[in-house]
Amino acid sequence: MSKSKITKSFVRSITHSLSKKSNNQYISSNKPLSFPCLDKLEKKSDSLRPDVERKKIPNLKFDVNNTITIEQEIPIKPIYNRIQQGFELFKSEEPLFLDYGGVLPEFQIAYEHWGTLNKDKSNAILIHTGLSASSHAKSHPKNIKPGWWENFIGPDKPLDTNKFFIICTNVIGGCYGSTGPSSINRETNERYATRFPILSINDMTRAQNRLINHHFGIKKLYASVGSSMGGMQSLAYTQEFPEEVGKVVSISACARSHPYSIAMRHTQRQVLMSDPNWNRGFYYDGIPPHVGMKLSREIATVTYRSGPEWERRFGRERVHSSPSLCPDFLVETYLDHQGTKFSLEYDPNSLLYVSKAMDLFDLGSKNRNRASTTRLETQKKLYDDTYDSDANRVLKDMPINPKRVRSESEEEGEIDLLDGLKTIGDKEVLVIGVRSDILFPSWQQAEIAEKLKEANIKFFGGTGDNIKHHELSEAISQYGHDTFLIDLEHVGGPIKEFL
Amino acid sequence: MSKSKITKSFVRSITHSLSKKSNNQYISSNKPLSFPCLDKLEKKSDSLRPDVERKKIPNLKFDVNNTITIEQEIPIKPIYNRIQQGFELFKSEEPLFLDYGGVLPEFQIAYEHWGTLNKDKSNAILIHTGLSASSHAKSHPKNIKPGWWENFIGPDKPLDTNKFFIICTNVIGGCYGSTGPSSINRETNERYATRFPILSINDMTRAQNRLINHHFGIKKLYASVGSSMGGMQSLAYTQEFPEEVGKVVSISACARSHPYSIAMRHTQRQVLMSDPNWNRGFYYDGIPPHVGMKLSREIATVTYRSGPEWERRFGRERVHSSPSLCPDFLVETYLDHQGTKFSLEYDPNSLLYVSKAMDLFDLGSKNRNRASTTRLETQKKLYDDTYDSDANRVLKDMPINPKRVRSESEEEGEIDLLDGLKTIGDKEVLVIGVRSDILFPSWQQAEIAEKLKEANIKFFGGTGDNIKHHELSEAISQYGHDTFLIDLEHVGGPIKEFL
Known part of the structure; x- marks a missing residue:
């Protein structure tokens, strides 16, 4: 007897049985699904209501042996309503003119540092963070919590505090002490919110440079080091201040953002x-x-x-x-x-x-030239007392043309990028990529390395040997994009050797 | 003079100029950003309010030359409030017992067909759709709109209507004519909504089998063919009814869903x-x-x-x-x-x-055995007049243990899958994968093919030559997962040859 025959006869006997029941009561089996995940979010919203007095909410927690214990959860305030400390602040009262036409009349940068700056200020390394990280790359007396690169920084570590003075900043636009959308706008005494101007990765590095150059008086970094968005910044800082960077490390980043990302x-x-x-x-x-x-x-x-x-x-x-x-x-x-x-x-x-700044990242020369022009125009307009930023204009509701394709050819894009990388082409650069990364696929790090080599050959008559490219295979790392946070041996190792 | 020096002096002169202005007026440059995309969605919500009389809304449209024309947009009703036609309906009044404990006391399936069923009913091919597709795979007099596989079906096409009788169904759970959450529950005279029971891919194929076997009286399909979710169904149908399938084609699918998907x-x-x-x-x-x-x-x-x-x-x-x-x-x-x-x-x-049914897809033997047991239990409970489906029980708000890892080893999983594929191992199977697919990466089609070959060798003493595996390189297709909808030559070609 085939499977379907069993089912058929069995089903028929059941159908017969069912039909005897009154009012189709058998159908009531399909009760509505429940949604504990949504209940939880609604409860959380309630507990975050500013007008409601906060109560302690019971919370279930696992320990390592999977034993459940009930704990009292103290409702958490969002980050922008908490007192933050454990970092130092640099304030710049000079305006920062931005790549897309906005301006910050003043700003501050939160930073932390490890190791000692030597007399001639030649041993400083600036670390750039990923999108959501703070300046807390490593624990220290003022903040004993482990930092996001805890094991990468310290005596004899890849970023060796016996040798180097390591500085890490929170990016402008962020929310861990540096000026960002949650900061108070001194004009209105209100938070900027979406009155904050659009930023670029290069803007972030120009803000950092005030700290490095103006505050610390460091004329040249020993190295600029970063991963993910920090790997973009590491290159961008060098592009902006080619005379002020010795070595460059860029990990799991790209030279321009790609459509999938x-x-x-x-x-x-x-x-x-x-x-x-x-x-x-x-x-x-x-x-x-x-x-x-x-x-x-x-x-x-x-x-x-x-x-x-x-x-x-x-x-x-x-x-x-x-x-x-x-x-x-x-x-x-x-x-x-x-x-x-x-x-x-x-x-x-x-x-x-x-996140938007990451999308806009493009070290190509056209983008950079456009940005310089825009910044100068803003400065000029401000100087001329007729300032009207175009960056925040009211956008028209543009209809979408689904057939539209890019107007610039791939070849034009390649040449543009090569030109944009000119000022980095003579540096000692280490580019690291990870095969299992799907956000910044390893061909993008290969692109950085290839283009920098080309730039070295074309603009400096070099051999391209100054550009080191290191790729972690899937056999070595299966952690994808986050490998740089985890793999001390295969990411930290090459950094230590390179520095 | 270095870049930073220019900026510094220039900035200072500007700061000086700025400080002369009263009331920090220069800061007002950063106006709030505008959000036309959100305006648009709010307008759309308003136009979809059931209590508001619908008005025609002006709409901008591009033609091929990018000329903007203003058109009147007639507000669109959601699919479940539209009259749908152009397909045939098969109604089953026998209950369908489901893999996760639910039951559909009755159901209907929307289907369309092309070509002619021969006398001995041996030339039927069942096509399975992707997640959101209807039974409209190809245009026909009752519905002249192009279907989702328009160019793949027809005289001398890969699915040759001169030779074959092609049937395509809308899956149960869907919304294009087959019973799904938007269908009326005959007990309450209301739509099921989330009172609808959880479905599996195998459930869908058991519903289809009623149409094929009970309605059409087809004892054996010439072939079961599908892409994406349809490629899962194509294998599942064969697993459920091994005696009733000749050839199997599975494109851009998998044998069990993987964590990334x-x-x-x-x-x-x-x-x-x-x-x-x-x-x-x-x-x-x-x-x-x-x-x-x-x-x-x-x-x-x-x-x-x-x-x-x-x-x-x-x-x-x-x-x-x-x-x-x-x-x-x-x-x-x-x-x-x-x-x-x-x-x-x-x-x-x-x-x-x-979408949930896709997640739950697993041709492994444990999953299949558990499902069979559950269905039999439901039938028994119903027969015993004490039915209480567990599939829709109120879930407790389970706390999350972020340290928890899988309990089954990878080896156990491999053996389980091999056992589950036993009944497919003796069929003629064509597996197609696409290298640029990120949703069902090509290693997953390789897994299907390898495991089926192993099953043929282990359970049938064969050579595994009955399993054909065809992979499209990135040089051939750059369209990712959707390649099966687009690439007539490289997907259609191998299908035609195989059938």
């Missing part, structure tokens, strides 16, 4: 902006858009960490015996956890501005 | 479920969650189409002269367009259920 960041921004609590950026006195932030971070996490590692770590394991539309697979609970953890730890507007 | 679908579902208009699935009389649907589709589109093609097509081109947090890069306007187009064309609850 832009697309992934686009979805993160749109998801966040669609949270009604985002309120077009003016949420600082209301419920924070923690749902949009959580979702946005979940998408980001897929791009940071997925790869062969997830196969091994999560497989197809589920946490519930019955399926659910709430987190159900182990990998889903992981994403949920990552999203929740981040949702109040970073300022939503900072995420939008810094 | 689950993660990407997870983010799409969570984004949709976070749209307040989703209302836990009960939106049919309100404003549809078109924003959540749009965002969800944008994320999906990244996984369907990104790849080398985007580099060539969009590059870093922007559509505005000044950057914006609304769609700005060409690739963003493309995603925005794809999201908008889809947002009312598919039922949001169908998306959740069908």
Whole structure:
């Protein structure tokens, strides 16, 4: 008897039995699904309501042996409503003119440092962070929490504090002490919110240079080092101040953002902006858009960490015996956890501005020349007392033409990038890429290295040997984009050797 | 003079000039950003309000020469409020017992067909669709619109209607005529919404088998053919009814869902479920969650189409002269367009259920045995008059343990999959994969083919030669996952030859 025949006859007997029941009562089996994940978010919104007195909420926690304990959770304030400390502040009262026409009349930069600056100030290394990191790269007496590069910095570590004076800053646009959208605009005494001007990666480095050059009086960095967005900044700083950088390290970054990365960041921004609590950026006195932030971070996490590692770590394991539309697979609970953890730890507007700066990153010469012109125009307009920034103009609701394709050819793009990299082409550069990275695929680091070599040959008559390119195979790292945070041996090792 | 010196002196002169101005008036340069993309969505929500009389809204459109014309836009109803036609309906009044404990007391399947069924009913090919496709694979007199596989079906085409009788169905759980969450539950006379039971891919094929076997009286399909989710179904149908399938074609699919794909679908579902208009699935009389649907589709589109093609097509081109947090890069306007187009064309609850079914897909023997047991238990409980489905139980708010890892070893998983594929191991199978696919990476099709070969050797004493594996290199296709919809030559060609 075939499978289908068994089913058929069996089903018929059951159908017969069912039809005897009154009022189709058997159908009531399909009760509405429940959504504990949404209940949780609604509760969280309630606890974050500024007008409601905060209560302690019971919270279940696992310890390492998977024992469940009930803890009292003290409702967390969003980052921009907390007192932050453990870093130093540099304030610049000179305006910062920005690549896309905006201006910061004054700004501050949060920074931390390790090791000792030598007499001739020749041993300083500036570390650039990823999108959402603070200046806290390593623990120190003023902040004993482990930093995001804790094991990479210290005596005899890849960034050796016996030899070097290491500085790390929070980027402008961020929310860990440096001026960003959550900062108070001194004119209105209100937070900037989405009145903050659009930033570029190069703007961030020009702000950093005030700290390095004006404050510390460092005329030339021993090295500029960074990963992910920091790897962009590391190159951008050198492009902006070629005379002021010795060596360059750029890890898991690119020389210009590519459509897939832009697309992934686009979805993160749109998801966040669609949270009604985002309120077009003016949420600082209301419920924070923690749902949009959580979702946005979940998408980001897929791009940071997925790869062969997830196969091994999560497989197809589920946490519930019955399926659910709430987190159900182990990998889903992981994403949920990552999203929740981040949702109040970073300022939503900072995420939008810094993420956008990454999209706009392009070391090509046209982009750089346009930016210089724009900055000079802004300065001129300000000087001429007729300033009217175009960067924040009201955009028209542009209809979309789905057939439109790029107007610049790929060849033109290549030449443009080569020209833009001219000022970096004579440096000692180390480029590191990771094969399992899907956000900044390893061909993008190969592109940086190839173009820098070309630049060295073309503009300096060199051999290109000054450009080192190091690629971690999948056999070596399965951690994807986040490898730079994790792999002390294979990322830290080459850095130590290079420096 | 170094760059920084120029900037410094220039900045100082400006600062001096600025300080003369009264009331910091220069700061007002940073006006709030505008958000036309959000304005548009709000307008759309208003036009979809069921209690508001619909008005015609002016709409800007491009023609091929980029000329702007103003058109009247007739507000679109969501798919579930439109009259749908152009397909045939098969109704089954026998209950369908489901893999995760639910039951459909009755259901219907929308289907379309092309070519002629021969006398001994031996020339039928069943085509399985991707997640969001309807049964309309090809145009015909009842529906002249081009189908989703228009050029693949017809006389002398890869699916040759001179030889074969081609049938395509809308999956149960869908919204193009087959029973799904937007269908009326005959008990309550209301739509199922999230009272609909959780489905599996195998459930879908058991529903299809009623049409093929009970309705058409086809004892054995000449072939089972599908791409993406359809490629899962193609294998699942064969696993469920091994005696009733001749040849099998599975394109851009997998034998079990992998964490990255689950993660990407997870983010799409969570984004949709976070749209307040989703209302836990009960939106049919309100404003549809078109924003959540749009965002969800944008994320999906990244996984369907990104790849080398985007580099060539969009590059870093922007559509505005000044950057914006609304769609700005060409690739963003493309995603925005794809999201908008889809947002009312598919039922949001169908998306959740069908997407979830894809996550749950696993041809491994444990999963299949568990499902069989569950179905039999449901039948027994129903027969015993004490039915209480566990599939829809109220889930407890499980705390997340971020340290938890999978409990099954990779080796156990491999053996389980091999056992599960036993009944397919003796078929003629064609597996097609695409190197530029990031959603179902080509190693997953290689896995299907390898495991099927192993099954043929182990269980049937064969050589494995019955399993054909065809992989499209990046040089051949740059379209990623969607290649199966586009590449008639390199996907259609091998199908034609194989059939």
